[in-house]
Each structure stands twice: as structure tokens, then as C-alpha cells.
Amino acid sequence: MGLITKTKLSEAVGWSESGGRRWINFFKDYIPHTKKGDTILYNDNSVKVLKIIKQLSENGLTQKDILEIIKEKGIPKDITEFSSIFKNVNSNSSDLPLSREIMIPFLKVISDGKTYTSTYITDELTKVFNLTEEQRTRSYENGKDSIFITRIRQVRYSLKKSNYIEEVSQSTYQITQNGLSLLNDKQHEIQDEIEDMEEVIDPFEVMEDKFDELRKDLAKSIIQQVKKAHWKKLEHIIVELLMAMGYGDGRITGKTNDGGIDGIIKEDKLGLDNIYLQAKRWDNSIGRELVQSFSGALDDMGAKKGVFITTSHFTKGAIEYAERLQSKKIVLIDGEALAKLMIDYDIGVNVKEKFVVKKIDFSYFDEE
Template sequence: MRLMSKRKLSETVGWSESGGRRWINYFNDYIPHIKKGNSVLYNESSIDVLKIIKQLSESGLTQKEIHHLIREKGIPKDISEISQITKNVNSNLNDIPLSRDIMIPFLQVISDKKSYTSSYINEELTKIFKLTEEQRTRSYENSKDSIFITRIRQVRYGLKKSNYIEEISQSIYQITQSGLSLLNDNQNEIQEEIEDMEEVKDPFEVMTEQFNDIRKELAKSIIQKIKKAHWKKLEYIIVELLVAMGYGDGKITGKTNDGGIDGIIKEDKLGLDNIYLQAKRWDNSIGRELVQSFSGALDDMGAKKGVFITTSHFTKNAIEYAERLQSKKIVLIDGETLAKLMIDYDIGVSVKEKFIIKKIDFSYFDEE
């Protein structure tokens, strides 16, 4: 098997050493590599993966967008899959300016050397690119962040890091002499600088992405532990979780029949309003039949509230059935949601380390 250095890998896929090195480092977790002593070496599989990443980049996607795609869907297998992905993504993103297209207009908005708030700059950029309200507020899949505002933030950090703008007060920016000089450079020099700034990553965003990755891995580990534990452990977990979430006092019922109740949460001291629980430590999906059986058990108890928790997931029919119920409310919690709730409410986890991120207090430096 032919092994190669990072420099050789960059050259093989058609990137310069410095450009390729940045992309390889950023996607290190997804590019196959071999550690040999103190060296990191790459093989043919590494070439295939990096070529795919390069093609995605050339389609107009940023590093962050490519990373999001790969993290959610994995590495595309072939050209047709790449084409389909870029087609789907670009249909949603192409009519919104890329970070590289925003950089110079951002500087032009504040080129009169006056100070401007970030909200003013955002509004001016919206006008420059003639974005509709839908384009301005459109968000990434599974995210509340506006695509356009996210890209402006990336640009703002890159310009600040490169000393082209200065934050003179909280969210108030002013162009620097270097920024004015950049506007006067020729097109080739501007383009080179834009390419360099595209590689600049906001450390806070990097930490956020890493934090989310750690949470996902922890959630997977939690579910694996539950599946390996005694089957009754899940019943104790769900009672403890709902108590921790503030729903009241709880207890395990000890019943074992499939249509029965595994636990009860008393929302008041007298037990006038109860939440009935059922837990299924399964690998297979939970269908409508099981949820319907749980609904029948609630009817037998005269209950109006139920929580059905599983380590696997619910079928579409099961979810739709629960949503259509009129006389009672059944909340379905799948394995992924269960693990996230356990993390949030410190059930089965402990604090490993805490990090505090601080920012400058502009008011401290203001003259009285």
C-alpha cells in the first residue's frame, strides 16, 4: 500500500501545500490516515475522500457547510451522489451570497471610516444583495440560525482577525487603515486575501461544533449502557428523569405485562393528577400497536397523561397515532431524546470539566 505525506496528498488532489494542509487538518476526522511513529501518512482511500471534499468545495460550499453535510450524511460515495447533494444544497443556498461574496461589500458599507452597529451593517448588506425576507431568514436544516446572518458573522470574524475592521464597542465596528488599503488593491490581490480569510475559523464556532460532537458521542454511549444494563434499570431512569425535570414524585409500579404501567409520577401531593409511564428497552422500532396498547392501559386507569419512552425509535404511524389522540396526551420519547434529556438533567452523567469563555467588557474602558 502506497503511503504519502500531507504535502504529497495535497498535490495529488490538485491543491497547493498550504491550501491542502488547511483542508486536511479541518477534515482530519474523516480522512483515512495511518500513524507511523511521529508521522501521519495517507493512502489511496485518503485521496478519494479529499477529492470528494474538493469537489464539494468547488461547488461553492464553505468548509462549515461541507463539514455539516459530512457529519449528518457521511462521505458521498461517488460523483452522482456528490451531484445530488450539491444540487439539493445549492437549491437552498445558492440564492444567498457566500461568505467570499460578502467580504468586500461589508468593507464598502463602512468605508467612510465611521462606526456602525452590526445590525446596521446587516441591513445594508441585505439591501446590497436585494434579499427577500425569506432569503434573509432562511435557516440551515435542524438549526435556528439564519444562513445569511451566519455567513455575515463568519465574514466579520475573518475581517477582524485579519485587522481589516475593529470592534470599537459592543457590536460596533469601524474599518481600519488596512481595510481601506485592501479596497484599493487590484482584483487579484483582493481575491487572494479573500481565499485566505475563508480559511479563518472562529474558535467559538469550532468549540461549539466540538461540544455538539461530544454530546452526540455521550448520548450514544448512554443508550448503549442502558441496553446492556438490567431491563428494569430503564424504568428507574425514566422515573428519576421526570422527577428531575420537576414533574413531581415518582415510583416504579413493578408490573411486567406489555400493556401495563411501568411507573407513575404524582404531579401533586394527593395524587389527583398522575402521569403514567411505560419503558421499552428495544432495538427495533416501536409501532402503532404498542402505543395503542399503552393508550388502552391509560384508559383502564382513567388516566389522561402518559409518557412512552424507548431506547430505539417510533415509527411514523406510532407518532401520528399519538398526535391524533383527543381524550388524552401521550408523549413519545425516543432513545436520542432520552439520552439528551439525561445529559441536560444530570442523570447517569457527571461533570468532567467546565470551561468559561469571557469577552471584553467595553463599558469598563469607557470614560466616565
């Protein structure tokens, strides 16, 4: 195969042009391509990558799930590697219905034309699929949302976008005439429509993903800047950060014989207790020995509370040592956590742009 356009790439993988474009655009950083003038063209490797992405999608993974796999493990090289990755990622949701399997049952639950709340619909779908409470509330490994609820939310958006249901009031839904007609269609027609609906993407989810991506990129930039700055700057940053977090006044010790204490901050506005700080602007990992040394410095001060902050990361031994301490509390903050806290508390950052996402206020349209 020679170089092909985005439309031909979608066809080669088996997606419709519109659906394929959405997926290609979402994963554009991971799909091989060549730019000729203003035109982006694709090759055999592009087809291979997109087919693997499509396989992951067809096995019930969302765009967000797939993106996390690719970021962590890269693009799978062959079907064997794909099967292994899918097994590991999807092991906690293999007994739950996929989004495509929920669509028609969702419509059937409200097929009498009455209005139903999202809670009622979820309860009924739980019964339809005979799910246990554990299955219904099970979440992704690194997430807080229920897998089942997340998939229902995706289905609800697709059905609404395709005009098969309408939201008549806040979180209350009713089947449309189009929805009733779909239930009466032939099976192959229903399956074709389900495939099209699977390609419908909630733009809010895309925004959330992009927001997370921007936040991660910003966090990396912050740590890079901290590492470039003078080593004393980190000491000032941690004091300023803790004060912004609501602690009392703080100060830099400014001593070379401080025993590992770089700063002191009052635990509260009244200064009823002190928290002692240590900052390490390092590239290498922080091991148990350094944390143990900081612990000894706290003992010399008669202190019970300390915060150890680094631009790098802590070894497993260092973390386990801090967790086992009985007589004092040492909080470890690595570079990633430091950057996130600086973003949250506006240290070293400013607002570039604000985007406000609004939703309809159904109560405004209610009769008095």
C-alpha cells in the same frame, strides 16, 4: 502518486499549507491515511476525498455543513454524486450570496472610516444584494440561524482576524487602514486575499462542533449502558428523570399485572393529576400496536396523560397514532431523546470538565 505528507496533500488539492492543514485536521476521521511511526501519510484516495471537500467548500458550504453531509451520506464517490448531494443540501441557499461574495461589500459599507453596528451593516448588505425578507431570514433545514446572518458572521470574523476591521465596542465595527488598502488593491490581489480569508476558521465554531460531537457520543454511550443494565433500571431512570424535570413525586408500580403501566408520577408538586409511564428496553422499533396497548391501559386507569419511553425508536405508524389521539395525550420519547434529556438533567452522568469562553467587556474600558 506514492505516500505524501500533509503539506504535499494540501498542495495537491490546491490549498495553502496553513489552510490545508486546518481542513485536513477537521476532517481527519474521513480522509484516508497511513501511519508510519509518528508520521501520518496520505495517498491518492486522500487527495480525491479532500478535493471533494474543497469543492463543497467552494460552493459555499461551511465545514459544519460538509461534516453533516459526510456523516449522513458518506464521502461522495464521484462528481455526479457530488452534484446531486450539493443540489439537495444547498437548494435552499443557492440564491443567497456566499461568504466570499460578502467580504468586499462588507468593507465598502464601512469604507468611510466611521463606526457602524453589526445590525446596520447587515441591513446595508441586505440592500446591496437586494434580498427579500424571506431570503434574509431563511434558515438551514435543521437549524435556527439565518443562512445570510451566519455567512456575515463568518465574514466578520475573517475580516477581524485578518486585521481589515476592528471591533471598537460591543458589536460595533470600523474599517482599518489595512482594510482601506485592500479595497485599493488590484482585482487579482483582492481575490487572492479573499481565498486566504476563506480559510480562516472561527475557533468558537470549531468548539461548538466538537461539543455537539461529544454530546452525541455521550448519548450513544448512555443508551448502550441502559441496554446493558437490568430491565428494571429503565423504570427507575424515567421516574428519576421526570422528577428532575420538575414534576412531583413518582414511583415504580412494581407489578406484573399493571396493564403496561411501569410508573406513576405527579404532574406537579401538589399532585393535582397523575402521569402514567411505560418503559421498553428494546432494540427493535416500537410499533403502533404497543402504543395502542398503552393507550388502552390508560383508559383502564381513567388516565388522560402518559409517557412512553424506549431505548430504541418508534415507527411512523406509532408516532402518527399518538399524534391523532383526541381524548388523551401520549408523549413518545425514543432512545436518542431519552439520552439527551438524561444529559440535560444530569441523570447517569457527571461533569468531566468545564470550559468557560469569555469575551471582552467593552463597557469596562469606557470613560466614566
